[in-house]
Amino acid sequence: MSPATTARLRRGGVEQLALVAAFLPLAWMAMALFEVAGQSLGPNPSRELLHTSGKTALNALWLTLALRPLQELSGRIEFLWCRRVAGLTSFAYATLHLLVYAILELGLDWSDLGAEIAKRPFIIVGLIALIGMIPMAATSTDRAMRRMGRRWQRWHAAIYPVSLLAVWHYYWQVKLDITEPLIYLGALAAMLGYRLHRAHQRRRAT
């Protein structure tokens, strides 16, 4: 086998592993929904599904951002191979989050949805974040990457404003203890700072 083929196979294996991991939160939700193996969503199941899907989307998004620094700091290319799956995982759970909200929390009562969106800006913020992910998800194939060239990079820089909107959306509905949103924000700032620092280094090197 040529080294290129081996690398492709290894990459496929890593991506499949990442995909399995991506399904774990969904598997837990399904188990808890049907109360398999002692798992349960508790007395307020829709709220639990809402929180789990939202939190998973947020975690996957932050992981997506962390993979480049992890690769550069560790020198292991495998981290980069997981980026597509991590990003799409975040998009999938964010979509699920919206569906749970619309179907279970609001009961598809569209008049309620209109009123809620008009009155509550954090819903709009979350919705914009989700919409902002669509172009990235749609251009996540190898083919799109090749075809778009440098433009692909620019499109996918949208992950930064999307992340900011996502953490803002989270911050806004925390009842009292804002520790967790601040931790997410801090991590985001650190990752963004790292990117800027690296870009600066690269510019100086050329």
Added chain:
Amino acid sequence: MAKFTYPKIAPSEIEATPPELSSRSTSRREALAGLVAAGAGATLLASPAMAQTAAVAPRPSATPLAPPSFRRNPRWSVNEPPNTWEEITTYNNFYEFGLDKSDPSERSGLFKPRPWSVEIAGEAAKTGRYTLEDILKPHALEERIYRFRCVEAWSRVVPWMGIPLKDVLARFEPNSRAKFVEFTTLLDPKQLPGQRSRVIDWPYVEGLRIDEAMHPLTLLTVGLHGRWLPNQSGAPLRLIVPWKYGFKSIKSIVRIRFVEKQPATSWNKAAPDEYGFYANVNPAVDHPRWSQAKERRLGGSLFGSRIDTLPFNGYANEVAALYRGLDLRRFY
């Protein structure tokens, strides 16, 4: 921010477990005592001195609480099916035990609801410290099935057990300067590990206008579903004000103070634009971040359990007169 660690407590060690559980643990204790006695009997033959110590040793340190006796009060009960013990005691907001809904049931094992005493203070003739028994003794416990509406837009139906607060307060003979009543929860981070994280300015304080406190619906509560309150539900003594959002119904009360001025209450201090002093259930006045028009009744199906929220949580006939002339949008 400080992260607190919780002691892990086996369910069997938690007081006020459902009767079937506690009876099981009692019989286990008896079986254990029997074993020790049998062992002692065997040792008796070998060494009488040792047998004597063994016979004293296995006595349980705490005497189990006798189950409460009470009568149902249909006059003040709603005709809706109550939620189960499980639904009422595993999904709670009791930040003294942590912020998650499951924290109170999982992290309240070190809480000691007995012995308990309450300080009566302020504008009343008979102030001082009273034991829980002193407070309860002259009264008959009654069960009332009330709706309970959380400010987070979920609700449930609970068979509480308690005494009308007015009957208890009257015994302390509040004077004419007693315009409000202030209630305080226990402050003890050892028993209430959530108090190590300063999300709220501990201890938790709530308050009522004196006429609200004296309303026959206001219940000084000691039990639910025919059992003494479990720790996560505010043992051993809590307030239930069914026409107000749940956070007004303060738990684990150690102090009741009659005051002239409106007390500064915990949630109102934490976020004054979101939580008012009155906090009457009102579908027409939204929380700034979510609608209060509907609520999710716990224990319902995943799809169909959103119901309309009623003014004063369905108790408008009983309490609306208390607020005549008050702008409920301003005094939310």
